[in-house]
Amino acid sequence: MAIDPSIFKEYDIRGIYPETINYELAILIGRAFADFVSDNGPIAVGRDMRLSSPKIAKGLIEGITKQGRDVVDVGLITTDMIYFATGKFPFAGGIMITASHNPKEYNGLKLCLAKAAPVSGEGGIYQMRDNILNNKFKQAEKVGKVSQKNILADWINHALFFVDEKTIKPLKIVVDAGNGMASILFPDLKKRLPLEIVPLYFDLDGSFPNHPAAPIVPENLKDAQKKVLEEKANLGLVFDGDGDRAVLIDETGKVVSGTIMTAMIAEYFLKKIKGATILYNAICGWIVPEVINSLEGKGIRVPVGHSLIKENMRKYDALFAGEHSGHYYFRENYYADSALITILITLQIISQENKKVSEIIQKFDKYPSSGEINFEISDKKKVIGEVEKIYSPKAKSTDKIDGLTVWFDDWWFNLRPSNTEPLLRLNIEAKNQELLDLRKKEIVDFLKSYGSLAAGR
Numbered sequence: 485m486a487i488d489p490s491i492f493k494e495y496d497i498r499g500i501y502p503e504t505i506n507y508e509l510a511i512l513i514g515r516a517f518a519d520f521v522s523d524n525g526p527i528a529v530g531r532d533m534r535l536s537s538p539k540i541a542k543g544l545i546e547g548i549t550k551q552g553r554d555v556v557d558v559g560l561i562t563t564d565m566i567y568f569a570t571g572k573f574p575f576a577g578g579i580m581i582t583a584s585h586n587p588k589e590y591n592g593l594k595l596c597l598a599k600a601a602p603v604s605g606e607g608g609i610y611q612m613r614d615n616i617l618n619n620k621f622k623q624a625e626k627v628g629k630v631s632q633k634n635i636l637a638d639w640i641n642h643a644l645f646f647v648d649e650k651t652i653k654p655l656k657i658v659v660d661a662g663n664g665m666a667s668i669l670f671p672d673l674k675k676r677l678p679l680e681i682v683p684l685y686f687d688l689d690g691s692f693p694n695h696p697a698a699p700i701v702p703e704n705l706k707d708a709q710k711k712v713l714e715e716k717a718n719l720g721l722v723f724d725g726d727g728d729r730a731v732l733i734d735e736t737g738k739v740v741s742g743t744i745m746t747a748m749i750a751e752y753f754l755k756k757i758k759g760a761t762i763l764y765n766a767i768c769g770w771i772v773p774e775v776i777n778s779l780e781g782k783g784i785r786v787p788v789g790h791s792l793i794k795e796n797m798r799k800y801d802a803l804f805a806g807e808h809s810g811h812y813y814f815r816e817n818y819y820a821d822s823a824l825i826t827i828l829i830t831l832q833i834i835s836q837e838n839k840k841v842s843e844i845i846q847k848f849d850k851y852p853s854s855g856e857i858n859f860e861i862s863d864k865k866k867v868i869g870e871v872e873k874i875y876s877p878k879a880k881s882t883d884k885i886d887g888l889t890v891w892f893d894d895w896w897f898n899l900r901p902s903n904t905e906p907l908l909r910l911n912i913e914a915k916n917q918e919l920l921d922l923r924k925k926e927i928v929d930f931l932k933s934y935g936s937l938a939a940g941r
Contacts, residue, residue: 485508487512489613489617492605493903495604495609496595496790497592497595498586499590500591505592506539507540510544510547511543511544512616513547513616514544514549514551515548515550515551515621517595518547523597525554526554526556528556528633529541530566530569531559532560532664533664533725534583534590534591535691537581544579549628549630551622552625554628554631556633557630557631557632557633558635559632561665561668562668562823563584563594563665564822564823565635565636566580567596567822568638568822571599571817573633573635577598579593580594582725584725585698586725595609600818607791640672643825643828645816646816646825646828647828647829647832652677652832654678655831657718658682658684658719658720658733659681659682659686660684661684662685662692662694663690663697664723666723666823667688669727682711684707690725695707699722699723700856709733712735718841719841720733721827727824729811730826732830732841734841738842741769741808742810743769744848745812745826747774747775747848748830749812750764753803754776754781760781761783761784761803762776763785764807765886766786766887769808770850770851772806784802785885786805787885789903793811793813794819805821808911810823852913852916853914854912854924856911857937859907859909859935859937860938861934863934864908870934871927872888872890874930875897886900897910897911910928
């Protein structure tokens with residue numbers, strides 16, 4: 485069987501079904517992961533609603549049990565539930581079958597060890613890749629067993645630990661699940677909190693009949709924005725396919741960026757725990773370190789990517805970490821990310837401040853930004869090098885924490901290759917809109933001479 489080694493990425497495994505990821509490869513990945521996991525105990529396997537996920541789950545479970553390891557099938561879940569499962573229960577590791585926000589033809593695997601410890605490229609994924617390519621597997625004396633477990637109620641209880649249920653005020657919320665996994669959360673939540681949920685696309689459907697489950701793409705937010713205004717809702721939420729990322733929309737229909745969310749939640753925690761360590765990724769804007777410094781927190785800038793951030797969370801014992809892309813991580817959640825916990829904390833903030841969402845975020849919305857602009861460029865390394873030659877000599881400073889970041893007194897930009905898609909990603913922020921527009925046009929025009937803007941991304 486031909487294997488494309490490029491699907492083994494820095495913080496997950498991801499490819500196109502059935503060309504580069506399929507049932508046969510899933511068996512081999514299951515075998516490699518079972519050999520890699522050193523702890524005793526069963527391995528949890530969960531999946532999203534993608535059309536290919538049941539077949540990949542079957543192969544994965546077959547491979548794990550072939551190596552003599554037991555499997556607990558936790559069924560259809562959100563990705564943050566697999567991290568919870570390995571934190572709460574005595575699992576030796578966990579695998580979530582998902583391609584997150586990618587188009588329907590994609591699928592993949594997110595891996596973790598006991599206590600939600602991440603598995604990154606250098607931390608195990610590349611080793612598994614090499615073992616698969618070299619057909620290097622241990623010989624098991626027995627075949628593992630398979631059982632099932634429903635963890636949804638336990639997960640809801642855990643997430644609600646982060647807030648005071650009694651203080652959450654009645655709120656009307658438009659929720660666009662994008663035909664993805666987030667829809668399974670709200671029946672139980674409505675029993676516990678005074679929420680009126682206006683559902684959009686709650687039917688699980690891996691063909692994504694309404695719009696791609698990629699809330700980082702502005703086009704995919706329009707239905708929820710429109711519905712928030714029609715319903716006069718307090719806020720809107722748009723999830724990705726595996727339900728571990730949610731974009732917040734205020735009552736006016738405006739999208740709240742991941743940078744602003746990170747600043748808002750950082751402030752919430754630092755008011756409670758003075759001097760706490762907060763991580764933020766390389767494309768978060770100025771307001772995040774400003775808020776952290778103003779409240780005497782310890783801010784640390786880190787690379788993009790869930791497994792890398794989790795490793796840094798543990799390294800620095802950080803209380804909270806935020807990514808501009810909409811992933812948020814919590815120490816008391818086994819250092820893992822969760823959209824549900826993020827939403828609940830946001831509801832707590834709204835209830836405590838007793839203000840509209842637009843009023844709460846106003847103080848954080850200081851600097852105009854481009855949002856993420858994506859390019860299809862073949863030689864990404866070369867293009868980043870060309871951009872560095874142009875801008876670095878004039879810059880105040882540069883760094884390569886993740887891709888290339890170039891800092892000036894009144895604007896900055898980051899240019900980085902995606903780890904999950906064949907794209908080059910650009911983010912720009914400036915002190916005023918006029919300067920942002922000028923620099924954005926300048927850099928975009930340059931990058932378009934090497935490739936093209938990615939359609940719909």
